[in-house]
Amino acid sequence: MRIYSASSEETLRARKLLEDWAGEGFLTKEQYQRLEHETVSELRTSNIFLRLILFLFTLIGSGAAAALFIVVFFSRPSGQTIGIFLLIFAAICYAAAEAAVSQARLYRHGIEEALAVCSVVLLCVGMQFALFSRSPYSPDSLHWLVPAAGVVFSFWIWHRFGLWYAFLAAMIFAASLPRYWTPSHSAQHVTVALLYAIGLLWVTAVRSRHRFDYLEGEYSVVEALLWLGIYLAINLQLSSLNLRGQWWAGTRAAFEFARPFYWTTWVLIWALPPVILARGVRQKDRFVIAVGAIAAILTFLSNKPYLGWPRHTWDPMLLGMLLAGTALFIQRWLAHGPGGIRHGFTAARLSGKDKYWMNAVSPVLGLVTPQAITPSPQTSSPDFRFDGGASGGGGAGGDF
Amino acid sequence: MTILDRLEHWNEQGAISLDQHAYLAGLCRREPFSLFLELNVLLYAGVLAFVAGLGWTFTTWSEQLGDVLVLTVLSAILAACFWYCFSRAPAWSPAETPAPTAVFDYVLYLGSLVWCVELAYLENRFHVLSGQWDFYLLATAVFFFFLAYRFDNRFVLSLALSSLAGWFGLTISRWPAHQDAVYRQCALLYCLVVGLGALLLQRRGLKPHFSGTYLNIVANVLFWALLSGVFNRRGYGVWFVALVLACGASLAWGLTRRQFAFVAYSALYGYVGISSILIRDIRDETFILSYFVITAVVMLVVLVQIARRFGRPA
Numbered sequence: 001m002r003i004y005s006a007s008s009e010e011t012l013r014a015r016k017l018l019e020d021w022a023g024e025g026f027l028t029k030e031q032y033q034r035l036e037h038e039t040v041s042e043l044r045t046s047n048i049f050l051r052l053i054l055f056l057f058t059l060i061g062s063g064a065a066a067a068l069f070i071v072v073f074f075s076r077p078s079g080q081t082i083g084i085f086l087l088i089f090a091a092i093c094y095a096a097a098e099a100a101v102s103q104a105r106l107y108r109h110g111i112e113e114a115l116a117v118c119s120v121v122l123l124c125v126g127m128q129f130a131l132f133s134r135s136p137y138s139p140d141s142l143h144w145l146v147p148a149a150g151v152v153f154s155f156w157i158w159h160r161f162g163l164w165y166a167f168l169a170a171m172i173f174a175a176s177l178p179r180y181w182t183p184s185h186s187a188q189h190v191t192v193a194l195l196y197a198i199g200l201l202w203v204t205a206v207r208s209r210h211r212f213d214y215l216e217g218e219y220s221v222v223e224a225l226l227w228l229g230i231y232l233a234i235n236l237q238l239s240s241l242n243l244r245g246q247w248w249a250g251t252r253a254a255f256e257f258a259r260p261f262y263w264t265t266w267v268l269i270w271a272l273p274p275v276i277l278a279r280g281v282r283q284k285d286r287f288v289i290a291v292g293a294i295a296a297i298l299t300f301l302s303n304k305p306y307l308g309w310p311r312h313t314w315d316p317m318l319l320g321m322l323l324a325g326t327a328l329f330i331q332r333w334l335a336h337g338p339g340g341i342r343h344g345f346t347a348a349r350l351s352g353k354d355k356y357w358m359n360a361v362s363p364v365l366g367l368v369t370p371q372a373i374t375p376s377p378q379t380s381s382p383d384f385r386f387d388g389g390a391s392g393g394g395g396a397g398g399d400f
Numbered sequence: 401m402t403i404l405d406r407l408e409h410w411n412e413q414g415a416i417s418l419d420q421h422a423y424l425a426g427l428c429r430r431e432p433f434s435l436f437l438e439l440n441v442l443l444y445a446g447v448l449a450f451v452a453g454l455g456w457t458f459t460t461w462s463e464q465l466g467d468v469l470v471l472t473v474l475s476a477i478l479a480a481c482f483w484y485c486f487s488r489a490p491a492w493s494p495a496e497t498p499a500p501t502a503v504f505d506y507v508l509y510l511g512s513l514v515w516c517v518e519l520a521y522l523e524n525r526f527h528v529l530s531g532q533w534d535f536y537l538l539a540t541a542v543f544f545f546f547l548a549y550r551f552d553n554r555f556v557l558s559l560a561l562s563s564l565a566g567w568f569g570l571t572i573s574r575w576p577a578h579q580d581a582v583y584r585q586c587a588l589l590y591c592l593v594v595g596l597g598a599l600l601l602q603r604r605g606l607k608p609h610f611s612g613t614y615l616n617i618v619a620n621v622l623f624w625a626l627l628s629g630v631f632n633r634r635g636y637g638v639w640f641v642a643l644v645l646a647c648g649a650s651l652a653w654g655l656t657r658r659q660f661a662f663v664a665y666s667a668l669y670g671y672v673g674i675s676s677i678l679i680r681d682i683r684d685e686t687f688i689l690s691y692f693v694i695t696a697v698v699m700l701v702v703l704v705q706i707a708r709r710f711g712r713p714a
Binding site for chain 2: 007010013014017021026027031034035038039044046047048049050052053054056057058060061063064065067068071072109111212213214284286289290293297313314315316317318319320321322323324325326327328330331334335341344345346347348349350351354357358359362363364365
């Protein structure tokens with residue numbers, strides 16, 4: 001079912017690991033050169049920057065080609081005609097993606113990815129036009145077909161090409177399905193969480209067969225996404241539409257939901273992060289641990305709005321101290337273990353990729369932060385005064 | 401054949417030693433599992449949230465808390481951070497120096513951000529420089545450059561570069577005719593100063609690993625400035641020529657140094673600039689769509705050739 005052979009992907013993975021190990025000094029130069037010859041893959045990969053640019057231009061070309069065809073060959077096309085041709089273009093894009101891999105052996109190259117993404121987008125837009133554009137009175141009960149097709153096809157793209165963001169797209173399509181089935185907001189939240197939970201059960205069953213092989217990383221990302229999806233579906237404060245207003249005013253989203261349901265979700269948002277973290281730590285799964293940490297932080301952030309308590313200006317300070325304190329404690333605890341290792345975990349850097357990402361991201365974060373955290377410069381008006389919050393410094397009310 | 405099978409095979413062949421086999425197989429089995437990245441992200445987020453809360457609290461409650469308390473707290477944090485950094489830093493070296501402790505970089509970053517908060521507070525409360533914010537930014541930029549080079553810290557280097565950019569921008573905003581053209585000249589001046597400075601420092605062998613940060617920032621500011629000139633309805637010819645030259649230089653630099661971010665910049669900014677010139681007055685949608693189809697295919701062909709000849713796995 002997968003378009004790439006297992007041996008090709010394993011070889012590619014081995015090659016990347018060799019590069020990493022040689023960079024870290026775990027292999028000598030001679031060893032690396034010798035082993036490199038044994039890990040030659042026929043797959044064509046690309047640098048991350050070229051991949052992004054190739055992805056972009058493929059999207060531009062495919063989208064413009066579909067639009068050009070319709071503009072040139074139809075003067076005033078009906079919605080149905082447009083829909084049918086978009087469906088044909090979806091099929092062409094998909095075929096082109098398959099050909100790009102089977103003929104040109106492209107792997108995470110940008111082009112085949114953009115073609116696959118185009119095929120999903122064109123399929124959904126084409127279905128919408130073909131089925132529902134002609135009559136505004138078309139039955140509402142069938143509108144769910146478009147996101148359902150999006151779920152199925154995105155899932156297929158993920159399965160076939162191994163693109164993690166196709167799975168994310170399938171999850172987003174799935175999240176939009178329940179609103180076609182029930183008007184109840186509570187039922188919608190429960191349905192989405194259930195859909196993701198079913199996916200999670202499936203993934204956990206499947207990934208156990210791929211321990212330490214090339215597919216493990218892929219299933220790890222998918223599992224992490226599903227955990228995050230379940231958490232977001234359950235956390236009513238995060239998934240509420242009037243998020244900012246509610247958070248600022250400290251009002252609850254409780255009026256939308258039955259009280260037992262509302263308070264059950266509050267219990268669940270506290271229960272879920274430890275479960276996710278425990279699962280991640282047990283599996284030594286980087287992505288699941290990250291989602292567990294994100295869920296824990298989101299729980300701290302949404303707890304006050306949940307309870308209807310007002311926010312305080314010092315809340316971020318407390319959160320910051322908690323995060324930094326936790327990191328420091330773990331770091332020291334691990335470092336004091338024998339050889340800097342405790343229970344199979346270490347705070348030391350073992351991969352060159354970690355350093356690469358730190359070096360690449362830190363200048364960007366450094367550029368972004370001053371604007372984000374420092375008070376804005378005063379205006380040139382000499383009458384301007386720093387009113388100590390009475391005028392709403394930092395955006396907060398004076399009586400906050 | 402999984403990586404564990406390969407390691408076994410290489411060990412049997414004698415390509416790797418028994419110790420190497422044991423160690424690398426352990427790494428593949430995540431024994432041990434490194435939490436290095438996660439702990440660094442937590443520390444960064446912690447510092448950021450703490451300083452954001454600090455700034456917000458003092459901004460909101462300064463009347464009730466009083467200036468003395470606020471300034472004492474901020475100064476105490478600042479002094480503690482810099483005492484920690486100066487007391488633990490190894491002797492200065494022009495080469496890349498690893499941080500002496502795991503939290504060192506974040507303590508320095510915390511100190512730098514608290515410095516910003518304290519300066520902002522001082523000026524807002526006491527108007528020491530009567531609103532001459534640009535001097536604060538210039539002084540801050542100089543101070544951050546010193547810290548970045550003393551402690552080999554990229555976070556603080558980018559703070560220095562953004563403070564310097566802020567100084568250029570604020571100075572220009574006081575000029576009587578602060579229009580787009582003036583801002584553009586200011587951006588170009590910034591690029592020139594930072595670019596030449598980076599080149600000089602690299603030639604002198606002073607923290608040459610910082611040059612990537614300088615060049616990426618300069619390239620992006622330069623391309624934005626040139627593009628804003630190309631988007632003008634009049635007098636865009638000079639800017640267009642400058643954009644083409646900059647794209648050529650960026651492409652050549654990226655290919656010779658195998659830094660493909662610069663290839664990507666030249667492709668993206670160049671495409672946007674040339675497209676805006678070619679189709680700005682055209683209303684025929686067939687022509688516009690044909691243009692995008694043809695140019696996208698041409699770009700793909702060129703980029704695939706580049707990827708084949710120079711590309712390497714990410």
